[in-house]
Each structure stands twice: as C-alpha cells, then as structure tokens.
Amino acid sequence: MIIADDYKFHARDPEDRTWTETLFIIFSVPECAISGNIYVLTRPNMGVCHSSIEIHQGICFHPWQLHHNDSQMHLPCPEDFSNFSLPNGLTFHARNERELEYRYDSLDGVCSLELSYSAVCDPTDTNDPAQVPQAGASKVDGYDGWNNGHLEGKGRVTGTLRLRDKTYAVDCIEGVNKSWGPRNDWGNKGASWVHVELGEGLGAFFVVGIEFAGREVTYGPFKYGYVLVNGERRPLVSAELTAKRSDMLVTSALARFEDDQGQVYEARGTTVAAGPWYNFNPSSAGYQCLMRWESGDRVGHAHIADFFGQYYLSLNMADELYA
Template identity: 40%
Template sequence: MDNAVITHADTEFHTRDLTDKTWTETTVLIISVPEARIFGNAYVLARPNLGVTLSSVILAEGFCRQPYEVDFTDPQMHLPCPDSFSNYSLQNGLTVSSDGPRNYHMQYKNALGAASFDLTFEGLHEPFDPHDPNQNPLLELDRETANDSRKGNEWENGHFEVKGRIRGELELRGKTYQVESNEGMDHSWGPRPEVGTRSVSWVSINFGEDFAMHMAVPMRIERGQVFYDKIRFGYVVENGEVFGLIDGTIEAERVDMLAFSNHVTATDVRGRKHEFFGSAIAGHPWYTFNPSHVCYQSLFRYERGSAVGYGEMGDIFGLDYLAERMSRHGRLK
C-alpha cells in the first residue's frame, strides 16, 4: 500500500484471494443530532467470499448504560452480500450509494417503522490513507508494532477516512429530527479473523469546514483502569488541507466504561499543537456491530475559541481482551 492513492475504485469491493473466507470490507457513518443528544451509527460489514453481510443501525438519546435504555437497535446478520459495495440495498432496509470516496448517500427504513433516515455525506477533503507515507508520518513506527494484538487487523490492509458534512432527516419512534452535523465516513478492507483482542480508541473532533481531527490510539487496561498509549495514526483537516499527526495523547474519565470527559492533545507535521477538553453529552455501549467486540462510544462537545464542535469517541474492546483483564477468571486481572 506504499504511495497508495485512494480513488473511486476504493469505494467498491477490492481485488482479493477468493479462497480467504475471512476477507472483510466495512463502512460506517456516524449519525448525530447534538442539540437533541441523539447519537448512533449505520454500519456495514461485508464478507464477499462468504456471500454474507452484517448490518447494524443504532440510535439513542443521552446516556444509556444498559441495552434496554437504547432507543433503537437493529443488528442483522447473514444478510445476502451485494454485488457492489458502492451502490446497493440490503434486506434490512438500508440503501447505500456513492459516486466516490468523498460522497455517500444512505437511506434506511426499519421494517417495523421504529426508525428511518435519509442522509447525505459530503466530504471536505481528499481521503486520508494511513498506509500512505505522504499522509501518515507515523507509518514506519506503526509497522514496528505490527504484532501488537490490541491494534487488530482492521486497518492493516486497506483503509481510508473522510471528514464531511452530514445533512438530511432522521425519524426515531415517531419523532422527526433534522440532521446537520459534521463527522467522518470510512471504509476498511482486508483479511479479518475475529479473535476479540482489540483495544483501541477512535477519536473524532469536528468544527465544520474550518477544522476537524481524527486519532486512532491503542489502549490498555491495568488493574481495572483504562490507559491510552501514544497515537497510532491521525490527521487534522484545516480548510480542506490534510496534515498528518506526529504525536497525540488522550486522558479520559469514565463511568461504567463510558467516557464522560476527556483531554486530547495532538501535534501535526507543521509543528502546530492542538488541545481540547471535551464533555460528553450522550453515550452507550455498542455491542451490535461485531459479536466479538464492544465499542463504548460517547458524543463529545468541544470548544475552539468561540466555536463549538462535536465528535465521537469510541473505545473499542475485544470481549476476550476485557474478559482476560476484568472477569472473575481473568488471568491478567
């Protein structure tokens, strides 16, 4: 993937070994209505060599510590895999179309009428590819820790990220919301056995066209406490230009594994430093995007001068990683 450039073709299924039954391609759109504290995701995980797809839609208002508090969850496994990954409809009511990695249109209608949305994503910049040394100054350092099981292999083969504007309408159990937010869209592809050893944080900070930032940061649990290591990769977008990060840190306070406040710092390739203190306005455990993992995700509010921004912070743990360190039989507890 050295010197890779993300093109229109990367929105589609990629050339692959057809005998590799673990080959996986994913895409996710983060959905939020900050003024109403509505927060969730539309996620698709396709295994074209097996002919199956998993799709998960989750939407919730405010903080939800228990599954029954979440307003809407629709996880569907073993849906037929579409022939195209840039223009398709699934049997759960989700339709996705894209004319390139910067632009997506997602529509969804739940069969029971509990939720629906019609959303467009308009990217603000050329996609960020963590495998491109011209975009990711931490690429060689990342390769030196390739055997770190916490990182997982979700981004080891192919991946791109885009920050953009999300516009449209969302209906949740009879109540309609207008969506005007800024967030990220991504696509990953490659072999992916699911062993539940991941431990990585996914941080997104968005202030519209002026500024956005993304960080992927490995985590560790020691004596029941979550700690964040140095950044794995990340970037900032300022007025449409992408600048890779060379350093970054996270600290967070949490309740029942959900982050309620954080302190994020980062330095980009220009030497510019960025610092944010965030307060969560919504959050929930997201178990339905992958049976072997959980993402404790929160929607954070940030300030940058007089501007207010929002973004997801998702702490992704393999269930085996958690069990080994926090269960009654955990050998590393």
C-alpha cells in the same frame, strides 16, 4: 491514494474465508443529544454480511436503553459494495470517493434515515506514507481491519432522522471509514477512534491504542491522524487522550495533539450522549460517545468511539475465578 473504486469490493483470494470489507458512518443531532451510526461488515467469499443501525439519546449505560438497535446477521452479501440494498432496509450508494448516500427504513416502520455525506477533505489512505507518515510502522494491535486496506474520511452529514414518530434534521461534521483485507476477528485487543471538532475551519482525527492499568482504561500509543485547518490537512506527529468514565462510557476527556508544523492543540470534551454497542460484531464491543469539544472560544461536536475486543475485556475486567 483513495479512489472511487475503493468503495467497491477489492481483488482478493477467493479461497480466503477471512476476507472482510466494511462500511461505517457516525452521525449526530447534538442539540437533541442524539448519536447514531450505520455499520456493514461483509464476507464476500462466504456470500454473507452483517448490518447494524444503532441510535441513542443522552447517556445509556445498558443495551436495553438504546433507542434503536437493529442488528441483523447472515444477510446476503451484495454484488457491488458501492451501490446496494439489503433486506434489513438499508441502501447505500457511493457516488464517488467524497460523496456518499445512505437510506434506511426499518422493517417495522419505526425508524427511517436519509443521509448524505460530503467530504470536507480528501479521504485518507492510512497505508499511504504521503498522507500518513507513520504508515507501515504504526499498526493497530489486534485490529487487522485497520491495518490492511483502510480509508478514513471526515465530512458534513446532512439529512433526516425519523424515530418513534419524531423527526430530526441532521447536520453535523462526522467520520466515515471503509476497510478491506484478510481479517480474523478474535477480539483480543482494543483501539479508540477519535474525531475532534472545534467549529468551522478546525477539526482533527486520530487513532490511539487502548490499554488497561488494573481495571482502568488508558489510551496509547498514538497510531496516526491529522488536523484539518481551514481546509488544509496536516499529519499529526503525536496525540494524547485522557478521559474520565462511568462504567465503560467516557464522561469527559482531554485531547492534545501536535501537527507536522509544530502546532499544538488542546481540546476539552464533555459527553452529550453515550451508549454501549455490543452487536456490531460478535467479537467486539463499541462505546460511542458524542462529545461537546471546547478550546478557548471554539466549540464543536464529534465522537470518541472506543472499540474493545470482547476477549480483551474478559481478560482485563472479569473477576478472578473462585474455587
């Protein structure tokens, strides 16, 4: 069970240099094809943190096409992870486990964000068998950050984005997560973080592994997730994701998932915005895609975020060495 104090730093071995706690939120302005995120990774025993704010519009294939990409390393670690300000201009406050506030002003004044997050369901403790039937039996290969302390949330994100003298209203249903525990970021595996939204009263979240067939990306196996039906959160017993892509970016997708009551759902997604995110963690790469999801007459927007270890990408995608 997640409580407000889970946004603070957790009890830990002070000698463990790998102890890591993170924050992540995705947001979007679908009508303007804008997708963005805020990420903070802390190493409290080492007294340092890393923070990234990334925003893109439309489909961007290269890092230099992203519209805002502020990634700063070796910032001082905050004393209280539930209420802090960083030298890069980011401020965060967890009012409780369901209500979060973010503010960001870039150092050059080019970008600012004021976002409020309000959960549409209680945050999920991914290690609680009462919430996740697969807890303890379905580890995310190579990603200790998902296998130790971990919460997943879904909520309404509202506020304002100002970028390059243009101002946008933010009002979307998107995901947050928080992780804590020992974490040796080697980057030797991958996984996909999937939110599906289909209009008021129906949405889902699930995690699937990422594998390679030759140089083709495939999704699976299913790890865990839930569907939210008119406010009722139901655990998923299975989920499948297939996708077409250009380079590493998803361009269209089909999601199929089944809840613990035997109800099966299908949704087709078309990419509205996408971009490569290479600097949120030196060991990993993220490919963040804002999807327009459709199922029958239902329509909504939410993200697929494919996370690959850089080492994993090299093993599977690099050309053979020549003599």
